Amino acid sequence: MLKILDAIRLYFRYLGISMRAQMQYRASFLMMTVGQCAATGIEFLGIWALFARFGSLRGWTLPEVALFYGIINCGFAVAESLGRGFDIFPELVKSGDFDRVLLRPRSTILQIAGREFQLMRFGRLAQGLAVLIWALLHLKIVWDFARAALLCATIGSAAYLFYGLLVLQATMSFWTVETLEILNTVTYGGTETGQYPLTIYRPWFRRFFTFVVPIACANYLPVGAILGMADPLGASTWAQWSAPAGGFVFLLISLQIWKVGVRHYRSTGS
Amino acid sequence: MVSPVIGGRGAAFRPYLSILGARFRVLLQYRAAAVAGFGTQLFWGLIRMMIFTGFYASTTRAQPMSLPQVITYVWLGQALFAMLPWSLDAEIRAMIRSGAVAYELVRPLDLYSWWYCRCLAARVAPTLLRSLPLFCVAGIFFGLQAPPSWSSGIAWFAATVGSLLVGCAFSNLMNISLLWTITGDGISRLVPTLVFALSGMLLPLPLFPNWAQRILAFIPFRDMVDLPFRLYVGQIPAVEAGSVLAQQIAWTLILMFFGRWLLARGLSRLVVQGG
Numbered sequence: 001m002l003k004i005l006d007a008i009r010l011y012f013r014y015l016g017i018s019m020r021a022q023m024q025y026r027a028s029f030l031m032m033t034v035g036q037c038a039a040t041g042i043e044f045l046g047i048w049a050l051f052a053r054f055g056s057l058r059g060w061t062l063p064e065v066a067l068f069y070g071i072i073n074c075g076f077a078v079a080e081s082l083g084r085g086f087d088i089f090p091e092l093v094k095s096g097d098f099d100r101v102l103l104r105p106r107s108t109i110l111q112i113a114g115r116e117f118q119l120m121r122f123g124r125l126a127q128g129l130a131v132l133i134w135a136l137l138h139l140k141i142v143w144d145f146a147r148a149a150l151l152c153a154t155i156g157s158a159a160y161l162f163y164g165l166l167v168l169q170a171t172m173s174f175w176t177v178e179t180l181e182i183l184n185t186v187t188y189g190g191t192e193t194g195q196y197p198l199t200i201y202r203p204w205f206r207r208f209f210t211f212v213v214p215i216a217c218a219n220y221l222p223v224g225a226i227l228g229m230a231d232p233l234g235a236s237t238w239a240q241w242s243a244p245a246g247g248f249v250f251l252l253i254s255l256q257i258w259k260v261g262v263r264h265y266r267s268t269g270s
Numbered sequence: 271m272v273s274p275v276i277g278g279r280g281a282a283f284r285p286y287l288s289i290l291g292a293r294f295r296v297l298l299q300y301r302a303a304a305v306a307g308f309g310t311q312l313f314w315g316l317i318r319m320m321i322f323t324g325f326y327a328s329t330t331r332a333q334p335m336s337l338p339q340v341i342t343y344v345w346l347g348q349a350l351f352a353m354l355p356w357s358l359d360a361e362i363r364a365m366i367r368s369g370a371v372a373y374e375l376v377r378p379l380d381l382y383s384w385w386y387c388r389c390l391a392a393r394v395a396p397t398l399l400r401s402l403p404l405f406c407v408a409g410i411f412f413g414l415q416a417p418p419s420w421s422s423g424i425a426w427f428a429a430t431v432g433s434l435l436v437g438c439a440f441s442n443l444m445n446i447s448l449l450w451t452i453t454g455d456g457i458s459r460l461v462p463t464l465v466f467a468l469s470g471m472l473l474p475l476p477l478f479p480n481w482a483q484r485i486l487a488f489i490p491f492r493d494m495v496d497l498p499f500r501l502y503v504g505q506i507p508a509v510e511a512g513s514v515l516a517q518q519i520a521w522t523l524i525l526m527f528f529g530r531w532l533l534a535r536g537l538s539r540l541v542v543q544g545g
Contacts, residue, residue, distance in 0.1 A: 031459075039463040045467065055328065057324050057328055182306055189313050
């Protein structure tokens with residue numbers, strides 16, 4: 001128990017150091033944040049323009065889609081800023097610096113996770129939150145404690161899921177050494193996918209994002225429960241409420257695969 | 271006495287052509303990046319295709335473009351993605367940062383044209399690598415249609431060349447602005463966003479609200495994506511290709527003059543720290 005507490009303390013120390021380092025360049029930080037906010041917010045402008053023209057999307061309204069959009073963007077932003085260490089991990093393998101990490105008497109996961117905390121991602125978080133709040137103001141949801149908790153759990157689930165994807169991406173570099181951008185398709189593409197309800201996609205595409213990369217768990221299924229509607233695709237209420245656990249399980253599995261990867265690691269020697 | 275003059279002119283162009291060729295061969299080496307780009311673009315196109323199909327299934331109102339036209343438009347955007355002025359020239363950026371830009375001034379070349387040529391190569395080479403496989407796959411499996419007529423196809427091709435010229439004139443402007451901002455962090459983030467939203471990559475411009483159309487008509491971004499694509503799908507009839515081209519050339523000239531003026535001003539105040 002004490003060991004875990006100590007690890008958590010160390011993790012926050014890592015984050016603090018990284019944060020202070022970035023705040024040395026305040027103007028740059030501000031500009032990057034605003035830039036990211038605009039770059040990601042423009043997507044919502046597109047969605048808004050389409051709803052202005054078409055009225056609805058297979059029965060879904062703009063505030064409902066905005067809820068999907070807000071949840072997935074907030075979750076992704078949190079994962080991106082906390083998981084930056086895994087994002088840039090392939091450089092460590094390439095340069096051979098991972099050897100040093102292995103020598104320290106701490107878990108590799110803790111050290112890589114604590115390597116960098118990316119403040120710039122607040123841009124995405126801010127616009128995601130703004131859209132989320134706008135959606136909540138326009139949806140007539142009957143709020144109770146369970147629903148509010150489910151909403152938080154869903155955002156958390158999305159963060160876990162994307163974090164897991166970043167870990168997997170980093171793990172692959174144990175075998176390939178090179179950075180593989182192909183997984184960007186699942187992270188950024190997953191965000192893009194999750195911005196809309198799953199019902200609009202083709203069946204094979206839906207299955208992929210439910211059972212392989214479970215974005216449906218971190219978004220589509222629980223949102224149905226929050227909106228208090230029966231799932232048009234036929235998932236049970238029980239499935240809707242327990243779905244957010246899927247994101248967490250995905251992260252746990254990813255971390256296990258990471259451990260296999262570490263055992264497989266052979267230094268490039270440079 | 272005529273031929274030496276022409277020969278002289280040809281000789282003046284030669285260094286720029288060889289720059290173009292050399293840069294081209296360098297950029298064609300990045301095949302792995304092209305494969306990754308292909309996967310990403312294909313995935314993106316699929317998502318967008320399903321989204322638009324969903325929207326079109328939800329309305330009975332007449333729209334400025336039909337669904338097959340929009341789907342073709344989306345695939346064209348994915349195939350020609352690399353052609354847009356997305357990024358600053360990383361090498362120019364590094365040169366300005368390190369002060370090595372001073373060497374650029376010593377070259378017996380016109381600096382604006384030299385940077386413009388680099389830009390042309392940087393747009394065309396990756397596009398050639400990436401677009402052909404995507405055209406094939408999307409054409410066979412995912413609803414990318416051929417132009418309705420030969421004349422539409424030819425008009426599209428001409429307008430694509432035009433869009434390349436406008437795009438590079440715009441990119442070069444971004445490069446030149448580095449003489450002031452040095453790092454270009456803000457520009458390299460904000461400008462691509464603007465281009466993405468207003469050129470037709472975000473969604474086909476005719477689908478924007480009607481009040482926005484008047485604004486979009488007065489800015490150069492639609493010349494980079496939207497107009498050539500609409501010529502391709504036949505939403506703009508091929509007979510209007512002339513006016514599209516004229517507009518593209520006019521914007522190219524405006525952006526070029528502005529770029530040259532800006533470059534001259536930037537160079538007159540350029541201080542390179544020795545060392």
